[in-house]
Amino acid sequence: MPSLPATLRHGALSGSLASLLSAAALALCGRRETGSVFAAVNAVSHWLWGDEAARRDDASLRHTLVGYVIHHCSAMFWGVLFERYAARILDRRRVASTVAAAAGATAVACFTDYQLTPHRLQPGYEMRLSRPSLLLVYGAFGIGLAAGALWLRRR
Template sequence: MKSLIQTGLSAAVSGTIVSFATTAALALLARQEGKGALQPTNATSHWLYGEQAASVRRGDVAHTLVGYGTHHASSIFWAFLFELWLASRPPRPSLLIFRDALAAAAIAAATDYGFVPKRLTPGWETVLPKRSIAATFAVMAVGLAMGGMINKELRRQH
């Protein structure tokens, strides 16, 4: 039970890093595409509001808060699986943590855009081209790796 709680706390750290980093990346990529910086976040609320959520350019409670909350929860979910993987293995060097983070992000991308129903995708595809979505999943990998390394150091200190 203690290790599951520790994994949950580690996932909160890693998932928050992933959520912040990918949200920033999405905003920058959207601006490069001539879209509103919040459109990818708003698009994530499509599970509740439908496809028109992607056309909302400005921040609002209905789309931005729901979209970001959904994205943050998803980030913590993927981080939990990643941290569970790391916890089940002996401590590893940073390069191997990064390799595992790349694999986890690839699995998340394949799941989000290959296996789940369209209503449950991140919704970014309604705003951004595939290359921007791929870049966002690469940022996810970096965030997972950073979180994994931070958590490794926190465990070492305690």
């Protein structure tokens, strides 16, 4: 297992890529389904502002910035867990095994988000997006985890 500082560094990169790619998917899916690129990210701020946040379509510091910061921190949390517990697999530098590990980590994150987490701490974008869009968002998240792990271990 890598040292804690290395795990935190790697997790920050993998988690940041997962955050950026999934936020792009949130914006695209939100625009298609609600007419607003901000709606799905705003909904994440329901952690602080309640379900009213899910009804906001405009960009604002209160909803958009807070929603993205929560989303990004959550992605970095999952990135650190991914880098810590899948390190042996990731260190093999094989695309297929890295993608499989990222898919597994993403499935665990999704299960945790919707089956183990109280409503107030769920992502929130499920209040604005369809299930197919959620699949795209989590798929983008997994691609970000895998891309970060592969980039960190490039030769």
